[in-house]
Amino acid sequence: NALALAQWLESHPQVEYVLYPGLESNPYHAIAKKYLKNGFGGVLQVGLKGGKEKATQFIDALQLASNLANVGDAKTLVIHPASTTHEQLSESEQIASGVLPAQVRVSVGIEHIEDIKADFQQAFDKVFA
Numbered sequence: 001n002a003l004a005l006a007q008w009l010e011s012h013p014q015v016e017y018v019l020y021p022g023l024e025s026n027p028y029h030a031i032a033k034k035y036l037k038n039g040f041g042g043v044l045q046v047g048l049k050g051g052k053e054k055a056t057q058f059i060d061a062l063q064l065a066s067n068l069a070n071v072g073d074a075k076t077l078v079i080h081p082a083s084t085t086h087e088q089l090s091e092s093e094q095i096a097s098g099v100l101p102a103q104v105r106v107s108v109g110i111e112h113i114e115d116i117k118a119d120f121q122q123a124f125d126k127v128f129a
Contacts, residue, residue: 001116002042002108008117009046014124016102019045042108043071052101054127056080059104061126064111064119076109076116 006020021032022040032040048055059067065076069085079085086099094100108116 001110001113002044002106003040004113005106005108005116005120006044009044009120012124014049014128016047016049018047044106044108046104046106047100048102048104050102050128052080052082055102055104056083057127058123061123062119063122064115065106065109071105071107073107074110076111076119077107079105081105 002020003022006018006023009015010018010023010025020026020040021028021036023029026032048058059078059080062078065078067079068077069079070077081099081103082091082094082101086094086097089097089099091101
């Protein structure tokens with residue numbers, strides 16, 4: 001599911017970037033392919049167009065995915081690190097640590113991939129209408 005979602009998001013018009021080692025466009029893909037023999041994991045980062053405000057609105061608009069800090073659950077979880085886990089840092093400290101303002105962390109669950117994509121799309125539609 002994570003690879004399918006990453007591939008779908010990579011071509012989405014409201015997405016600036018997707019960080020996931022399973023994508024061929026990822027600079028670490030060759031290394032990941034060499035060492036991660038059983039898949040590329042279930043967590044990805046996605047940067048939305050429109051900055052921090054759009055990222056938090058997107059998370060709030062999701063219906064299937066839950067806004068939680070943990071990862072590796074059976075259900076899809078999302079979080080906005082810049083306003084949660086890294087909020088105690090200044091914006092420059094966040095960026096230095098790899099947390100960008102429009103970044104959403106996604107721990108992809110085992111729901112049907114079409115249901116996950118539909119949830120993301122309805123959130124995109126609400127936020128970017």
